[in-house]
Amino acid sequence: MNYKEQYSHKDKMYYLHRRTEIIPFVPAAIKIALDVGCATGGFGALLKENFGCEVWGVEPDAGSADEASKNIDVVINDLFTANLPQLAGKKFDAIFFNDVLEHLQDPDKALLACKHLLNLNGVIIASIPNIRWYPVILSLLRYKDFKYENAGVMDRTHLRFFTKKSMIRMFEENGYKVIAAEGINPSNFKYYKILNFLLLNTQSDMNYPQFVIVAKHP
Template sequence: MTSTLPAGLRDFYEDPAVPVASGDARSLRQARMLADALGPAGATPAVVLDIGCGDGSAARAAAPLLAGHRVIGVDWSQDALRRAQSHMSYVVRGELTDGGLPLAAGSADAVLFSEVIEHLVDPDSALDELRRILRPGGHLMLSTPNLAAWYNRALLLAGVQPVFSEVSLRGIHGRPGKEVVGHLRLYTARALREFLTASGFEVVRVAGAPFHGVPKPLRPFDRLACARPSAASILLVHARRT
């Protein structure tokens, strides 16, 4: 899911080789936060929009925790939506521009916004659009890589490009890793909190999640870092529309 993409970026995100899934550990933690916020499904289930649903793997992992609620996948990429249909009952094509989502104002009780904001050219307009489709008091569950992850702090001190950051869509330069995923922006916990507040959301909670790409010997440290969200690999934010 992208907003107002130049042609080169559009081609990049429609390439089937570009990853459109992330780790289940992050998806499960985020789903638990949303399930706690929504509570059990009643006579009228909550409408949950998975904006930038990718291949639907996050919705698949969350499904047992969101039983009874209506989860709808939304993505710009046709290729991603084709794959998502095997995991989700409802998918819709839409773009995160002003009024670009084919959804009425105030029609959603909650939005899952997983690993999307770091790919956006215009995150300000994207948050405006999310605020438009959420009902007052509706929940935003956002996740994004942490620029200030514990290992990135050490890498920067050594003069190495931080993990998650990319300087090219054609290859990785100056940092560990081999996979190009199209990250355009990165956030710290403080920056993300301030950005959401300025965009008309009340931040309820910031939590941390591990990153599936951390080398196996370092994964225990990565899980421990989740206790301090500002140093965790992945930032999980629960915010509400004001």
């Protein structure tokens, strides 16, 4: 199954999220950013509104890329690789992967490619789904099921699955220093709270469907 077939079932809203919850992690002095998997450019537009920065995007879906070109400065309609000619010689203050790394066959290659695209103090900011999110664990333990869905943590187009611990390890093994790893969009399920209490508050990561990783190349 090719890329277009894999994503053909996606609802239009899948490409429209602005991701306001990522804004607190963005460096205040950002001047130029690269949004990998920029969809229709909603997040990039938000960056421009809040920071007045230049925004480039990479988006493999042609329709989304065309829409993104109306919202951000430069859009590359292609898969993200180390050899994109449009990125040759470019340097960015921040490179974003908003729920993208888990869709890649080899996310390590993507992180390695970013080393040549970051300014001296540049950072990678990645939102990554958390497979230890309480509903997923409940499905495994109570219902004995690993059920794929059209979106979310169990998106059927995810090729990789991560916990907070393995997210950090992935960045560190690729030569990055993780400077933040924080949960976003907390769920606060009733039974999760009880479980976490009984386990001496050691399961707080299960409350978050995603974590944001901020990392820099030392």
